[in-house]
Amino acid sequence: MNDPAPKDPDFDARVRESFARQGLMETLGASLVRVAPGRVEIALATSSAVSQQHGFVHAGALASIADSAAGYAALTLMPPGAGVLTAEFKINLMAPGVGERMVARGRVIKAGRTLTLAQADVFAIHEGREKQIALLTATLMAVEGREGVSS
């Protein structure tokens, strides 16, 4: 998408405040790395606390940071007051999650009034080298005027 124009000048603060309320991100040890119009990056430090049975990072942990990265990328382009909910996502796992750090980079593919399509690429960083290990596509829904659902 070219030149996405945020409808909310405070999009950065809005995403950071919302992220801070996601208890799951803190539980997993995930952090917000970057917020830009239509793009959000989230990192996860690898440990046995997020592993599956073979010691790789669990697909669910990768999906969690990728879903948040895609969802917040969508939120950067939504009008003030709108909340974002995930309608669905699909994740393809291309290689095991092995490395010191996992990074999910979300970006908006198409921002619509009701539905936004976003994608997140997930990379494993191992000894300073990046390798793509997963690809997520998500449909995000903008929710306006529903009690308890904003940002």
Place this chain on the structure above:
Amino acid sequence: MNDPAPKDPDFDARVRESFARQGLMETLGASLVRVAPGRVEIALATSSAVSQQHGFVHAGALASIADSAAGYAALTLMPPGAGVLTAEFKINLMAPGVGERMVARGRVIKAGRTLTLAQADVFAIHEGREKQIALLTATLMAVEGREGVSS
């Protein structure tokens, strides 16, 4: 699927031992409720530790227990020594995750030699009533003879 016949008589112990090694499940507070041929159920106690920004259970947490439920349902039908990896999954979120407890029920749709298709229905249990809130479909891959990947 009718009458799935486990190829490994010890499928129950195998799933339980593998689940115990999934660090993410312990971190999330998830527990293994039921193991049967082609079917596995995993529960998650709701708390702010697994929430998204509006206080609902995070889609990533629901995806995590649903992916494990589908993956272990697949593993119950795999031969001894085979490991299971998720190739991809898609999850549709139908309603917000609100309630005391979330339950993911995985079941095998088609068990193949290399690829298994499984589905997981996710329910929120609120004041004793069950409501379906998500549906996951996953492609699981049986991995044999790869170092570090068994069960």
Place this chain on the structure above:
Amino acid sequence: MNDPAPKDPDFDARVRESFARQGLMETLGASLVRVAPGRVEIALATSSAVSQQHGFVHAGALASIADSAAGYAALTLMPPGAGVLTAEFKINLMAPGVGERMVARGRVIKAGRTLTLAQADVFAIHEGREKQIALLTATLMAVEGREGVSS
């Protein structure tokens, strides 16, 4: 879903008229078999006109009848005047499409005001025996008041 109640008493005629306008269905040789509240069945006669390179029915042809079956299942529960559009679908292919006839059975999983989740099971009928060969899940959007989009 239990007891889906159609909001449009003429849902049957509405689906049949809409189906008749789908040029693709006629091109493929597909026919509408059954319309009921929340459920629609579409059949496809097998021929080389819908094949892929090995002579199996092309995944795109299976996806076409499954998408229409899921979409029309959703439409049976929408209010008069609303049009239905597919936001996304995923299809898992479980076995090659081999047989005289392919049948897609769509059913609504969750009917919402804006978004409906539906599933379609696809079967191959070969020498009188049915075998499930594909599973589709779709997100359908109800569109109201957009010019050119109704039923």
Place this chain on the structure above:
Amino acid sequence: MNDPAPKDPDFDARVRESFARQGLMETLGASLVRVAPGRVEIALATSSAVSQQHGFVHAGALASIADSAAGYAALTLMPPGAGVLTAEFKINLMAPGVGERMVARGRVIKAGRTLTLAQADVFAIHEGREKQIALLTATLMAVEGREGVSS
């Protein structure tokens, strides 16, 4: 993916011969535009023969050319003698298919020994302008030594 190296020097002829055997592509009026290592482009002339009920191109027709584009992109990187089958795909529809011509551009994201992940971007060309209208991600399986399944 950088510098994908075809394992089969005759990948171009192999894709073209296989495409010519896909009866569905001829039925839809689709044509093979471009074959390169890891990339294949397929075009579809718009007509009422591929429409849905509102006159837009049917999601199933878009999925058909996108699935073939992704599948053949995968085939360009497979060893001689291997056949390609679609295990699953997901397609997100971003805008109605309106225009004289639809184009699906498939590309390989990750080529594995058994499974390949590919993506196809679908564009509508209307009065000389291109607009992306759909995004497909697919898991393709390389099949070797199965009777009747090659290329």
